[in-house]
Amino acid sequence: MNWPLHYPEQCPPTDAYRYQGRIFRFTNRTHASVKDFTSHYERKPNENWEDPCQARGLSVVNCLVGLKEMRKSVPALRRKKVCEAVISKDEGVIADTPSNSSKRHKTWWLPTSLENPVEMFFSFDESELSDV
Numbered sequence: 001m002n003w004p005l006h007y008p009e010q011c012p013p014t015d016a017y018r019y020q021g022r023i024f025r026f027t028n029r030t031h032a033s034v035k036d037f038t039s040h041y042e043r044k045p046n047e048n049w050e051d052p053c054q055a056r057g058l059s060v061v062n063c064l065v066g067l068k069e070m071r072k073s074v075p076a077l078r079r080k081k082v083c084e085a086v087i088s089k090d091e092g093v094i095a096d097t098p099s100n101s102s103k104r105h106k107t108w109w110l111p112t113s114l115e116n117p118v119e120m121f122f123s124f125d126e127s128e129l130s131d132v
Contacts (some may be wrong), residue, residue, distance in 0.1 A: 001093070001111040004056070006041065011053035012109040015096075018089035023060045023108065024067055026080040030123050036083070037117045054097060057107035058117075062094075066104030068129055073101035083121040091120070 003012070027036040040047070041055040049055035061067055071077050092110045099105040110117055 001090075002113065003109065004112055006045070007056055007109075008052050011056060012093050013053060013095055016093035016107075016109060017095070019062070019087065019092075019094040019108075020089045021062060022084060022086050023062050023094075023106075024082050024084045024124060025058065025060050025121065026070070026077050027083050027121075028080065030081050032081075032083045032118050032121045034116070034118050037121075054107050057095075057097075057109045060094070060106050060108045061102060061104050062106060063104055064129055066102045066106075069102040069104060077101075082124040082126060084124045085117075085120040085122070087120065091117075 025032070025036070027033075029036075037058060039056050039058055041049065041052070047055070061070065067082060090111075091114050092108050094106045094108050097105050097107040
């Protein structure tokens, strides 16, 4: 895979793996926009990031339990919408990046070949969370 030129050396990290399956991302609206898929680095490239590589990835989870954990832990996420996609092993790599809000948190790094990830995502039926 080819990575954006702004990724630092050793990014994505060596423990990142190709993943195939369902992923979820918190978004600002029911139908995600391009803005919902910009990394922290892309929004603030001059920031002194604690983890410059992780700042270039996108926060995702791949299970409903992780969604519930994050919503419960982070009040701002309770107002967010959730979008989901099913990705293939050619659409980036994921690493387990546990956070205070969820031990199931992941970071997803997108290759340059994935030009518009927003097109892969669709609205998530949050009634699925009631069963978890």
